[in-house]
Amino acid sequence: MANKDLAIYCGCMERVRQHMSVVETVRAGRIDTRHRDLNQELVFLHLRKALEEIAFSSLAANREKYSAVRAEFAKDWNAKRLLKGIAKVNPQFWPIPVTGPQEIAPGRKHFDRVKDGFLTQEELAELYDDASAMELHLPNPYAPADRPAAREYSVEGWSARIKALLRLHAVKLVDVHGLWVVRVYNGGPVEAITAMTDGDFVVEPPS
Numbered sequence: 666m667a668n669k670d671l672a673i674y675c676g677c678m679e680r681v682r683q684h685m686s687v688v689e690t691v692r693a694g695r696i697d698t699r700h701r702d703l704n705q706e707l708v709f710l711h712l713r714k715a716l717e718e719i720a721f722s723s724l725a726a727n728r729e730k731y732s733a734v735r736a737e738f739a740k741d742w743n744a745k746r747l748l749k750g751i752a753k754v755n756p757q758f759w760p761i762p763v764t765g766p767q768e769i770a771p772g773r774k775h776f777d778r779v780k781d782g783f784l785t786q787e788e789l790a791e792l793y794d795d796a797s798a799m800e801l802h803l804p805n806p807y808a809p810a811d812r813p814a815a816r817e818y819s820v821e822g823w824s825a826r827i828k829a830l831l832r833l834h835a836v837k838l839v840d841v842h843g844l845w846v847v848r849v850y851n852g853g854p855v856e857a858i859t860a861m862t863d864g865d866f867v868v869e870p871p872s
Contacts, residue, residue, distance in 0.1 A: 675847065763779060832850065
């Protein structure tokens with residue numbers, strides 16, 4: 666089942682990349698509705714879908730235990746609620762962006778953690794709500810014009826943070842001595858390997 670779950674995870678990563686490609690294509694003007702507001706709606710639609718794929722991908726690494734505590738997990742569509750539920754099962758479920766690998770001994774490789782510049786779990790929850798509001802609802806002319814989450818970075822900035830999170834990352838498996846290491850580059854197939862240990866695997870906090 667692990668191989669199937671890993672394949673599902675890689676499929677989610679591929680769809681994240683596809684949605685972000687649409688975002689970038691619209692921003693570059695290669696897709697143009699000829700209406701600024703509609704272009705913005707299209708951007709935030711695919712940005713929201715990319716965030717949902719990141720949230721749903723975490724189920725693949727935690728599916729069996731999560732389904733035991735939430736039998737209806739397959740019907741979960743709300744990214745924030747999904748992340749909150751999975752965190753109760755595996756507090757270390759969030760992708761860990763890494764660099765490397767560096768060979769430190771024959772057959773042993775070390776991955777350093779990326780310290781900053783990537784999308785955080787808190788940012789996903791805030792941006793998801795904001796992107797949903799901007800994509801699903803007509804603007805209220807009496808509402809404040811500024812939305813802090815979406816305005817904190819430009820769309821290009823959010824795109825860069827999502828890529829920095831996923832470009833090369835580790836996924837901690839629940840109740841298993843190991844993790845997945847996944848590479849999501851701009852082109853080519855999404856690649857992943859399973860790394861196992863003889864004992865408990867400890868995810869060190871960023872220095």
